[in-house]
Amino acid sequence: MSETMEQGPSPIARHKALEGIWGTGPGLERLAAVNHNILGKRFMVAALVFFAIGGILSMLIRAQLATPNSAFIGPEIYNQIFTMHGTVMMFLFAIPMFEGLAMYLLPKMIGARDLAFPRLTAYGFWCYIFGGTILVVSMLFGVAPDSGWFMYTPLSSQPYTPGINADVWLLGVTFVEISAMAAAVEIIATILKMRAPGMSLDRMPIYGWYILVTAGMMLIGFPPLILGSILLEMERAFDLPFFDPTRGGDPLLWQHLFWLFGHPEVYIIFLPAAGALSTIIPVFARHPLIGYRAIVVAIIAMAFLSFGLWVHHMFTVGIPHLALAFFSAASALVAIPTAVQIFAWIATIAHGRPRFSVPMLYVMGFFFVFVIGGLTGVMLAMVPFNWQAHDTHFVVAHLHYVLVGGFVFPMLAAGYYWLPHITGRLPLARLSVPAFWLIFIGFNATFFLMHITGLMGMPRRIATYPSNFGWDWLNLLSSVGGFILTMGFALVLLDIIMMFKFGKGFRRDPWQAGTLEWATPTPPPSYNFAAIPRVTERADGLSPRLLGPQLARGEGYLAHTRNGWQETLGVDMTTGEPDQIIILPRRTYLPLVSGLVTAAVVLCMLFKLYWFALGALGLLVVTFLFWAAAVGNKSDIGPLPAGQGISLPLDGEVKGSPTFWGVVLLLAADATLFASLLFGALFLVVVAPGWPPPALLEGGFVPGMVVVLAAAAGAGLARLGRRANAANASPIAMQLGAGLVQAIALGAIFWLIAALPDPTAHAYSATSLALLVYLLVHNGIAFIVAVHAAWRYHAGFVSARRATDPRLAVLWGDYAGFAALVGILMLLGLPFLATLGGGL
Amino acid sequence: MPLAGCTGLLSTLDPAGPAAASIATLWWVMFYGATVLFALVAVLLAMSYWRSGLIRRLTPLQWILGLGVGMPVVVLTALVTTAFVQGEGLLPHRDGVRPVTISVLARQWRWEFAYPESPGVGPTIGVLHMPAGVPVDLTLESADVIHGFWIPRLGGKLDAIPGHVNVVRLLADQPGRYHGVCAEFCGDGHTQMRFEVIAHAPEDYQAALEASR
Ligand code: HEM
Ligand SMILES: [Cu+2]
Ligand SMILES: [Cu+2]
16 A cells, blocks of 8 residues: 655654645635534534524513513514524524534544544534524514424414414424534544543543533434424424324423423533533642542433433423322432532542632632522422422523523633633633623622512513512613623623733643643644554543653654545544544535535425425435545555554444444434334323324235335345355345335335325324334435445445445344334334323 | 512412412422522532631542432432422312312413303403312313413412313412413413402302302
8 A cells, every 4th residue: 555654754744744634725615624623613603603692682681671561672572582592592502512612622632633524523513504594594584483492382383373483493493403413423433433542431531421421412312302393393384283182183292302302401511511620620629530430420320310300391281290209309319410520529629739710710600600500400390399480580590590500601611721722822811800700790690580580470481571560670680680791791702802812822731731632732733633642541630741742743643644544543432442544534515515405405494395395305315425425445455554563454444433333323313213203103192182083094004014024125135235245245136135125115105105094184194194204214215325335336345344335234224124113013003002092 | 588578469479378388388498408508519619729628538438429429319308208298288189178160261362261160150351250268170271372370379380281171279368369370481472461360258259250240
């Protein structure tokens, strides 16, 4: 193949060579960027812009509520404003903000040169920007979503929200969600497969654990919302009555699906911030984190528990009290892993030699605010109290104490801590301290008082109030606090601008931290590390000041360049021993193209051009095939030197490549979506009014069996194809055969769809239709993947060694077979259940 | 009590019935408990910076298992149990009581109250008549979207959900006028979806209903 140049060139020459490969071009070529350094920053900047927008909206809210009988804005506009405030803050600020920070930091902290799927990072970014833009622009046209950030049906259904306001939310947020799913998949794959050699899981810096758990939660937390949004959009667009109680649907199904996502969501927002705290506190306490293992256990416990609490948002919908008690206890339980972390942090400070500095100021602010939020959270988890406080400004106060305390304060700490890494300049600290106090005082003035207004009976989401309820002074002071808070944020912004302009430079690692990200030059080059280090201890007690120069001199793995490849190391998931050289795809406009086409799909849906939407969707599939076409080799290469005397195979020639694991993760998310759909079907049978349905599927058995058998055959043939390929024979016949039987399955699914009773008449047939469409999509994907694998073999990208494509065909074939079996069982079982069910 | 000034037409801390009163008590207990816990964290945090000698004797295990796990387990077990027992007491159980039943129909954006035990009366719109001193079961239904039925001084709220029937039990200690609001966001008229509650002395109740006809 090619010569390696270990230890050869000077650091400068090595830098130039690496930058030439990894760098992003100037001008318009920036749109082709796929590098995590650039995209991480873009995510954060965009999130800040959305934070400003959400902040302006909150100022409008506070201006409106400052005085009684306010005539400033009417309810039509007020409803849009608070809905957009909540939506922007949750979906366009908080989540993208921590994603951006994680994208930027994570590869550096674990010693990788980029994330596992750089093009996916870029695609996610475009989805985020385009989706966010659709949402924000809708405000300019006065058609912004106005049903509240949790979009309860039937208010958000067609009859009560006839305009496109609700469609903007459903489509826009789902569009943005694509970026969250993409981030989740690639963050997990990166953490599991791309750590520095020797970094076994128990040597991972604690931030890695937090982000791993968060990404896992996103992977199974978002699908219920995505499903719910799709179903509600289908109801609005095609009159399929999933949530309509007059036709066998149930508005409570939406609430379950939403909160199944919505509750984990708040932990998804908190955990990355807590990860930043767990990283920052030991540095300023000058003591290693106390309770590393206990914290890992706590965050995993938190993740599990958070999926069992969603009903505490639904204590007033009339669920039996015993069931409420269960969720109440589970909600209280989640206080324990939280307390473990809080006390571990305090212990770390107590046992160290703490020093003060701006990040620490915000850490103190975090403790103060978040603990109050946690305590009011436990109060709200008590069912009787919840019956009084639910839907009042007490809840508004609580949620801001947790979100601002548990996210904004830690992120400000993180900002002051990591901005020097991004800018290469130190903060000036002159404005930082007064800014903190404005934020701290302003925040508490705004929101502490809302606990009282809430207890005095002020419901949330009211556009104004008369003067006779005794809320006037509290609201006025809240609003004054809000403006102090805003001034504080403005000052922070100014502070950051000053830092960019006048901050002093520094050599390396200004805080004497112990994590790898400080071993890169600052600001970091596109490839992070000129050489990848070996880690022999827990990777938060390292010495970046010593390590950095060594790596720059090329003392480590992959300290060379060859063939213009973007190389980084892949390791065993648990032990962290290197097992492959990963070649990452280089800059390309494809993510932008796919993003634009996705935007076209969304816009066509929004403007009810459904046939165009379908066409655009087809086009989208084609663009993704182009992504695949750009990777792979046409000949076997075999192990290559990776530095430090070892040779490793390329990722295209091993079993467990990041691509493979990426698809496994995607399927896990997909299975969660499917499970949510099955849950929805059963929920309607058991709980919804208006069952049994007027007409049931008849004659479904034969086509149903055809679907199951054909899908099973497809899975089997894909496996035979993989085996043939492994034995150096051609898999083409088997893979085309798999495609053929998948096509037969598709035909039988269409047959079933045609046999269904009118899906607009009753939720029974609507859910059956949804199940069938799910199968249609998955057998369709299995068809494409199988045929594509055959084409890849034909084109020379596949061999017994280079077997990723046949492996992916097996994954999809298996999943489609599994989905067909379960889906058809459900489809054929529903008529039986339906006659039993009905308002049990 | 701090916040003792929290009286008001809609104040949960100014209870006028047993349900609201017991929840207000729960609130005060939780409020003082939370204040103590908050002070504990604040003091530990302050000590960790300025007087760490005193608390450094705690081992990591004591921090994590004692304060992080042990303390919350004790506090939460007590709290959850109390709240559960209290919640059971607030439910519309039928044993031993004969409540008055009133049907509530919510729609965008008004409340309609019907009195099945007094045929021919009502529905009264925006005004709920009920006897004082007697438990009243209100059956909540909605004609369109979800609304939230809430009379803060009498007790907790419950949603009126289309396709479902929910029952909330309330009792007003004294005759008088109380105020109710819609708690669940229900569209443009949500802000204005308030109603009035008139609790009559039991002997005047029937007469008042007749008069409202
Ligand atoms: C910048 C300071 C902020 C102020 C002054 C503020 C103010 C408010 C107010 C007054 C409401 C209640 C509106 C109503 O019920 O009528 C509200 C709702 C809300 N806020 Fe904020 N907020 C701020 C920051 C944030 C942040 C940082 C987040 C999240 C990360 C957030 C998330 C929410 C959510 C989810 C709602 C509920 C919206 C709904 O009811 O649909 N807010 N905010
Ligand atoms: Cu209402
Ligand atoms: Cu309402």
